[in-house]
Amino acid sequence: KAGVTQTPRYLIKTRGQQVTLSCSPISGHRSVSWYQQTPGQGLQFLFEYFSETQRNKGNFPGRFSGRQFSNSRSEMNVSTLELGDSALYLCASREGYQETQYFGPGTRLLVL
Amino acid sequence: AQSVTQLGSHVSVSEGALVLLRCNYSSSVPPYLFWYVQYPNQGLQLLLKYTSAATLVKGINGFEAEFKKSETSFHLTKPSAHMSDAAEYFCAVSLTGTASKLTFGTGTRLQVTL
Numbered sequence: 001k002a003g004v005t006q007t008p009r010y011l012i013k014t015r016g017q018q019v020t021l022s023c024s025p026i027s028g029h030r031s032v033s034w035y036q037q038t039p040g041q042g043l044q045f046l047f048e049y050f051s052e053t054q055r056n057k058g059n060f061p062g063r064f065s066g067r068q069f070s071n072s073r074s075e076m077n078v079s080t081l082e083l084g085d086s087a088l089y090l091c092a093s094r095e096g097y098q099e100t101q102y103f104g105p106g107t108r109l110l111v112l
Numbered sequence: 113a114q115s116v117t118q119l120g121s122h123v124s125v126s127e128g129a130l131v132l133l134r135c136n137y138s139s140s141v142p143p144y145l146f147w148y149v150q151y152p153n154q155g156l157q158l159l160l161k162y163t164s165a166a167t168l169v170k171g172i173n174g175f176e177a178e179f180k181k182s183e184t185s186f187h188l189t190k191p192s193a194h195m196s197d198a199a200e201y202f203c204a205v206s207l208t209g210t211a212s213k214l215t216f217g218t219g220t221r222l223q224v225t226l
Contacts, residue, residue, distance in 0.1 A: 033213070042215040090156065103155040108156075
């Protein structure tokens with residue numbers, strides 16, 4: 001099976017803009033989670049979607065939002081970008097209630 | 113709430129030497145524990161996981177970890193380091209039977225020298 005794919009891999013935006021990141025899970029996986037990785041804060045959980053419903057949410061402001069489509073693909077949106085949003089955004093998928101998450105290569109976002 | 117502490121942000125070993133990366137967890141319920149590895153400019157790759165079966169867990173690339181409830185530890189070991197093991201390693205915990213939120217440690221960067 002193909003692994004988790006994320007697009008784009010690299011992105012440069014300016015403050016105040018918005019951005020949408022995409023994640024395609026492993027075939028058959030219905031759960032998609034998003035994580036932010038920064039040198040200062042490490043790896044932090046953003047949110048998880050399962051069958052198009054948000055099941056869990058981390059401690060991030062409302063500027064961070066997501067959605068999941070019927071084919072399990074997920075998008076993450078960040079509005080009104082701030083310099084501190086520069087990070088590697090990782091997507092992970094898992095099959096139903098199994099515990100193992102499989103990560104994609106990430107999207108590196110740079111906000112100028 | 114659960115948390116993970118990784119002792120040592122940087123560990124350096126010689127090629128062929130024992131690798132020991134430390135991880136201690138805190139969880140109010142029996143946890144699931146994971147070790148992931150991250151190579152430069154890549155995502156996270158699962159090395160191994162503990163999900164309440166055998167306490168000694170074997171993973172990929174010769175790594176293994178032992179779950180010790182009395183010490184709340186899940187240290188990662190490899191008998192003989194290889195240059196290709198140089199990477200960043202993350203210990204993570206999740207609660208059993210719940211949503212998939214992983215709580216990560218701060219990571220340990222492993223350097224392997226000749």
